[in-house]
Amino acid sequence: MSDVAATGISVLLVDDHPIVRQGYRRVLESQGDLHVVAEADNAADAYGAFKTHDPDVVVLDISMPGASGLEAIRNIRARNPRARILVFTMHNEAVLVKAAFGAGASGFVTKSSEPTAVVTAIRSVARGERAMSDDIAHILAEDSLSAGSALDQLGEREIEILRQFAGGATTEQIASHLNLSVKTVQNYHYLIKTKTGARTDAQLVRLAASCGLTKI
Amino acid sequence: MSDVAATGISVLLVDDHPIVRQGYRRVLESQGDLHVVAEADNAADAYGAFKTHDPDVVVLDISMPGASGLEAIRNIRARNPRARILVFTMHNEAVLVKAAFGAGASGFVTKSSEPTAVVTAIRSVARGERAMSDDIAHILAEDSLSAGSALDQLGEREIEILRQFAGGATTEQIASHLNLSVKTVQNYHYLIKTKTGARTDAQLVRLAASCGLTKI
DNA sequence: GCCGGCTTGGGAAATTTGCCCGAGCTGCGA
DNA sequence: TCGCAGCTCGGGCAAATTTCCCAAGCCGGC
Structure with missing residues (x-):
């Protein structure tokens, strides 16, 4: 330098x-x-x-x-x-x-x-x-917010749900894939949004894509 | 001149x-x-x-x-x-x-x-x-040369709204950007979904991205 | 054993979606 | 010129979803 x-x-x-x-x-x-x-x-x-x-x-x-x-x-x-x-x-x-x-x-x-x-x-x-x-x-x-880089703050389940969601799956599909109630998936959806700071589903998809969670 | x-x-x-x-x-x-x-x-x-x-x-x-x-x-x-x-x-x-x-x-x-x-x-x-x-x-x-993508069925306004939405904008932001009522933007959102066959916002974002409407 | 975090869901209010409607406008063909 | 078709814009309203808050079980760590 x-x-x-x-x-x-x-x-x-x-x-x-x-x-x-x-x-x-x-x-x-x-x-x-x-x-x-x-x-x-x-x-x-x-x-x-x-x-x-x-x-x-x-x-x-x-x-x-x-x-x-x-x-x-x-x-x-x-x-x-x-x-x-x-x-x-x-x-x-x-x-x-x-x-x-x-x-x-x-x-x-x-x-x-x-x-x-x-x-x-x-x-x-x-x-x-x-x-x-x-x-x-x-x-x-x-x-x-104080937490780290977006996905780091998410748990395993949350990341899995985010991946499927960003991949285009509906709430019901995710629930049945993971054997959860629709309600739980909805709650995760909400949790993920608040944790990542995404205000919109679209922002969530973009975030997932930019983190390599999903390929478009 | x-x-x-x-x-x-x-x-x-x-x-x-x-x-x-x-x-x-x-x-x-x-x-x-x-x-x-x-x-x-x-x-x-x-x-x-x-x-x-x-x-x-x-x-x-x-x-x-x-x-x-x-x-x-x-x-x-x-x-x-x-x-x-x-x-x-x-x-x-x-x-x-x-x-x-x-x-x-x-x-x-x-x-x-x-x-x-x-x-x-x-x-x-x-x-x-x-x-x-x-x-x-x-x-x-x-x-x-290409017969046309899914976007061809959309009008100018619809494409603009899809672009902003896929870009991460909220309904309110789009409405204020374009000087429309929130209701109208919501209706466009719905219209776009039905026209393109997307069942989910995430699918919409992926569609927009795959059509080059948005870069992720 | 206790604390904290993850996972799982209930509940209720607030918001959005899904669909149907009408109205104004524009371009296009009869 | 008329009328039709399509785009744009929004109202209305039931149904669905989201948003938040809460509780409980589980598990690893201190």
């Missing part, structure tokens, strides 16, 4: 949209102390670029399709636990934010924030601090 | 992410012949900015949340049928592309295209030509 104070902050940009990367690059480099040393448009390349360039900060969007964004974070951190990763995305769902921090991200900024928010977040993250945009802080506060 | 040949091409940028706009502005203005004369971050402002600046080309993302993107296109075209509108978004679903052209767009470029694709598309559109990026052409071609 380079000497931040003397040479500025080296940044690896990861976003799947080329023009978006190019735009960010210009915005960041106009700051003077921020230098984009590499770009990547997918998780695998991001890991490769990280290994060869060892940037101070990784700014990563990857739009979080699937768990590949989270995997990228985990991969990078596995290689270098001191790596600073700033997630910069349009998503603002609490489950995603928590998953990102749980995977080892140092910051989370939404694209709807002021442009300066990313810049200051990069500097904060480079100093080893945790950073997030105001809206994310608000969302996490609302979420007001 | 200004004289394109002599003064270059004036552009109105519409995107809901400030930093993205700032990035585009830098990329476009580095071209010399492209001048960003105004920006907007929502459909209403886009219409207002169009009225006051009368740009040669409107580059519009708005991320298509709700039909507001399509409405913006229709509004602008209603005011000036010669308006050139280039949709520039991360979405690449055939239904959306067709809807955009149907609403009066002159071009459709995805953000995953090469940065030069937008620039050349803007010039094409300014000349009155139709423009689309290679991936969009490919998707439309495939689409025209």
Whole structure:
């Protein structure tokens, strides 16, 4: 890792949209102390670029399709636990934010924030601090949960029911598969929602899919 | 409308992410012949900015949340049928592309295209030509060959609601996004289920995902 | 033995779903 | 031009489900 104070902050940009990367690059480099040393448009390349360039900060969007964004974070951190990763995305769902921090991200900024928010977040993250945009802080506060990364808080039965539900099974089907009363399955359904913070069945399905519980 | 040949091409940028706009502005203005004369971050402002600046080309993302993107296109075209509108978004679903052209767009470029694709598309559109990026052409071609997915039986509104629902939005959120009553959204929800044959919300999400309406 | 967590379900209020209805609007063909 | 068909929008109401709160049995750990 380079000497931040003397040479500025080296940044690896990861976003799947080329023009978006190019735009960010210009915005960041106009700051003077921020230098984009590499770009990547997918998780695998991001890991490769990280290994060869060892940037101070990784700014990563990857739009979080699937768990590949989270995997990228985990991969990078596995290689270098001191790596600073700033997630910069349009998503603002609490489950995603928590998953990102749980995977080892140092910051989370939404694209709807002021442009300066990313810049200051990069500097904060480079100093080893945790950073997030105001809206994310608000969302996490609302979420007001302490537990771990979504599925970790679920028991075996709950995960099994979530899997079947996300796979498209009806409550009755799940009940008969598992030899439970419909009422119990309904209760689990509710419990899972509250534990994961999902407000909607659709969010539940997306959560299950992004955790690899279900393939779509 | 200004004289394109002599003064270059004036552009109105519409995107809901400030930093993205700032990035585009830098990329476009580095071209010399492209001048960003105004920006907007929502459909209403886009219409207002169009009225006051009368740009040669409107580059519009708005991320298509709700039909507001399509409405913006229709509004602008209603005011000036010669308006050139280039949709520039991360979405690449055939239904959306067709809807955009149907609403009066002159071009459709995805953000995953090469940065030069937008620039050349803007010039094409300014000349009155139709423009689309290679991936969009490919998707439309495939689409025209396939007999039709389950989504073909759905109307524009239904598809929009399905997209938002599958994306994790609650009934209330969808209703307020689209300015509908909750009841209407509930009815659409039901209608979509019966039309697609989905028995469960989870099945609906999976259907939307498998049709490319939503990325998980 | 006791505490805490998982699993299983009851109960009742609140909400949503399932279906049927009508009305306004638009485009299209007779 | 008329009328039909389809989309959009919402009311109504019974039936179903969700939401929460609660209790009880079981099991592992301290």
